[in-house]
Amino acid sequence: MRMGNALLMGVAALAYGVLFAPIVVIVVFGFNAPLGRFNLIWQGFTLENWLHPLRDAALSQAFATSLGLALSASAIATVLGGLMALALTRHRLRARSWIEMLLVLPLTSPEVVLATSLLNLFVQTNLPRGFGTLLIAHSLFCLSYAALTLKARLVEMDGSLEEAAMDLGARPLQAFRLVTLPLIAPGLLAAFLLSFSLSLDDYIISLFTAGETVTLPLYIAGAFQREISPQIHVLATMVLMASVALLGLSVRSGRSA
């Protein structure tokens, strides 16, 4: 038993070690002063990259594009997904299991298949590829995550509160605004953040649907071919720090709700 325990703890510790190994490299290499244009070998410590995180103009622009894309795609996904989640949890539907399957399938389809099918659709319909097609693709794969995350939250939530509000004379929309919405706000935030991080990180689907628009992962994949600036590591670290902050925020708000 004692040995089993030690073994368990050992595996857990090792797992955390492996999980954070590349993260340590990313954070550390943000402080590297590479000799040439590839920030892959440790050369020496500098704060220069952190003082000028936006020096790499094309990288900053790709980052801005990705942020805008992630915000808009998550907004669409959260709204559409939220409505679907409401319908699936607050109403009896005969087609429910079919609709749920339809929501699960994009999640379990290989990305390269989604990418292929969307590219083909855009080719066949002559839809010019760019920010618009990226938005379509990203909002699609975020929609399933958002709807299912929110559905899980709504199932946990007691529907009788709304009924009580209406018994007290609230009109349905009023009950929704005053009772349901505040209660699911943490769920909405969670769905939004999940969508946001998925969109920000997507590579394959973007590669197929981006046209001439350059998102952050596309830029970094290209940078691998020409110049890996330390600013890439700095921006990645910043995104990580922002995520930690938002994660803390959503954990706290989840608790207070």
Place this chain on the structure above:
Amino acid sequence: MNVSRRSPRAEARPPLHRQAWLPWLLLTPGLIWLLLWFVLPLAQLLPVSLSENADRFRMTLVFRGRIANYAEVMTQYAPVLARSLAYAAASTALAALIAYPLAWVIRFRGGRWKGLLLALVVLPFFTSSMVRAIAWTTLLGDDGPLLSTLRALGLPPGTRLLNTAVAVVGGLTYNALPFMVLPITLSLERIPTELLDAARDLQAGPWIVFRRVVLPLSAPGLAAGIVLSLIPAAGDVVNAQFLGGPNNRMIGNVVQSLILVQRQLPRGAALALVLMALMTATVLVHVRRHGSSDLTLS
């Protein structure tokens, strides 16, 4: 469709929120989105996969009902497909072996740190996967920190990690970890501690408790973790591209090459549909046995 159907309670008092058309109103925008950008494009792949290139650079096609596309890609790329499934299976098994003890520790030893420990599993995935791939190339390189250390400890020189199958499977395993840890932890969470106490009171040893009580009760979580790891791994592109060598390419790389490099859209579509069929079958089998709720971590 369901508009005319009324539930008996709605007869008595039909407020807005019980109107039968309301759920469909809420569902419509999302359903349109899914039909337009998921079902329709997938359905469209089918005729494309039976077509022939008219001009590969203009991406124009002629439909010829060419089933041979499937035969061709299956004969040419069967080894790659088999390799992809093998890598996916290996990484999923590895991830399960690592994730189960980890989930166990989080559930039964986590105490008040449970939430934090779980968050720490997810946290690394908030960095860009592309930057992580670059970091792995730094870590695993021939003169990188890992091999240098191991060589100092007596590893024979000439051992490589980067651009090998080990690196690809390792990368896939890494990506699978949160998808394995989360559902397993959730399913362990549902096992009441009293049940374990009762089993121990009946003189069951730890191994028996695990095998007869915990494992069966956490099986749905484990099964969900397996599906959630297997599918992204089988269709992965990035790990083989950055961490693999020319003998470790996966089916995702082939689809990408067929479409973006060789510009053979019909054959690319055929291969994509084969992959999709395999993965959908896996999901359906899972859903029939365990339902879909574990897949969505709810």
Place this chain on the structure above:
Amino acid sequence: MPRQAQPVPAPLSREEPLPSLGRRRFLRQAVLAGGAAALGPALLAACRSGGGDRKRRLVISNWPLYIDPTKDGVPGTVDRFRKQTGIEVSYSEDQNDSVAFFAKIQPVLAAGRPIVQDLFVTPYWLAERLIRLGWADPLPLDGVANASRLIPSLRKPSWDPSGRFTLPWQSGITGIAYNIEATGRPLTSVDDLFDPRLKGKVGFLTEMRDTMGMLMLADGKDITRPSYAAAEPSFARLEQAKKDGQIRAFTGNDYQDDLLAGNFAACVAWSGDVAQLALEQPKLRFLVPPTGTTLWADVMVMPKGAPHRQEAAEWLKFVYDPATAARIAAAVKYISPVAGVQEVLARTPATAALARNPLMFPDREMEARLRVFGPLASGEEARFDERFASITEG
């Protein structure tokens, strides 16, 4: 409104006040910002189609580190051009993979719309394809008197027999780069790439013509009129080496990472890159195989419908001036297409050594080793692509 290089949505400004916002307000702000971002591109697209622009502009896309940059207060070619002509140049170094670039522009050009760039630099074989597809506009050669000062081998090349659609930016030599410490000996031939002692430490290029050209020449084949039948033995050799684990990876420009990180001992590489890299890694050597190798050119192409023809002509005239061309050559260390550059470099003591470098100014002996990979008929090209991909992706 003028054509924008990239539609950049503007929700970034929302980032700043985030900490002071309440949770709910943040959510609302984020949704609003998202909505604005969703509308942004549509508005931009609407603006794009209307009106002509009065400002003189030029959008150029080139490969990275392929021009002299502004450094230590000395203005580079782009800045000097801006100052001299007043033309607002957008110069992006966003080319890194010609196949991916073609995949990007193909749908736009096929639909008959102009792409963002007025001029881009692309490999000779891709230029040939674009000309064949009718997606290139003739260059405004009337305004470029000095375009006739090309080095002889680049006049009316096989990829552009009329000479109307392309002008060379730089050419270069495909060779073998190696770290002499890792190989333990100087390499002397293509066969050395197949030396079992280098197993798993060898890289080849994903650029099919460069990899196959060198191998076919080593097999004694003529690559100026390539055929699939002639290439098959070289394909088989490459495939066997891959199966044996001799080849570690097929790469694009990222072979440079692997050379520096010690993952490659030797690899197929491009002349100027290695000259630039040698500044970081003095153990690097470059071999031009005695059996011959490919001489390639990256050329400037004007995509169909590019609006700034006059400005493009001024740019071409500017970079074909021997003094400017010499600055570019000194920075990138490839073969300048402009006659007279060697003399300019020889006049300045700091660059005199470059003027004697046979990789930049091939002498007779070097020239004898260099061949241009000839055009492939469309069906042949598909077979080459497919076979090559079956090796790199199989």
